Amino acid sequence: MSSGGEKPPLKRKWSDYDFVEELSSGAFGRIYVMKHLPSGELEVIKSxxxxxxxxxxxxxxxVNMLNQAxxxxxxxxxxxxxxxxxxCLVLEYCPGGNLRDMIDKNIKKxxxxxRKMKGYRYGYQILMGTNVLHSKGIIHRDLKPENILIDKYGNI
Incomplete structure (x- = not known):
């Protein structure tokens, strides 16, 4: 329970961000990497x-699916x-890129x-992620290395 003096976090707005780069665009919208000025953190905005x-x-x-997952x-x-x-959906930024690029640039070398150990680790993490989705009745219909992102710690 919060004390009377605490304020809820302020809702983000477009002016809270500096543009870094556009990742993609299409009929679904646009995806940007943006710097959140108050925190200094990089975040992804899906518009x-x-x-x-x-x-x-x-x-x-x-939004509902992301909240559940x-x-x-x-x-x-x-x-x-x-x-x-x-x-605008504000998502955590995964600076490690996608699994396809990781395989092509690093793992193959x-x-x-x-390679086997990295494969076991990533395989486990992918299975855990799909298990979370399936437990919520969500099916990822485009699961492929290009759609699996790597965080700043090298995890999926």
């Missing part, structure tokens, strides 16, 4: 069109805020014993 009824439902479903093995939703006609 989803929120003007048509079908887009509103898709955005709401994604919080775990050390999933990318976690930090906050949401409106920006003009879009809904490792001795076989180290």
């Amino acid at each position: 989803l069109p929120y003007k048509k009824e079908d887009k509103i439902q898709i955005a709401d479903e994604e 919080k775990s050390p093995y999933t990318v976690n939703l930090i906050d949401t805020f409106p920006q003009q006609l879009d809904l 490792m001795p076989i014993k180290d």
Whole structure:
């Protein structure tokens, strides 16, 4: 229970951020790496069109799914805020890139014993993440190395 003097955290807004880079864009929206000025942390903002009824439902479903799937093995939703006609999802930043790039740039160059250990570790983490999703009735329909992200500690 909070004391009377504590204030709830302030909701994020677009002006709280400096642009770092655009990761991707498409019909689904745009994804940016942004620096959160108050904290100095890098975060990902996924900007989803929120003007048509079908887009509103898709955005709401994604927010609901991300809220249900919080775990050390999933990318976690930090906050949401409106920006003009879009809904912005603030997600944790995974600076290690994706598993495909990790395999191509690093793992293929490792001795076989180290590759196996890394494979076991990542395999376990992927299974734990999918278990979290499945326990919530969520099925990831595009599970592939390009969609598996590596955090700052080298974990999935």
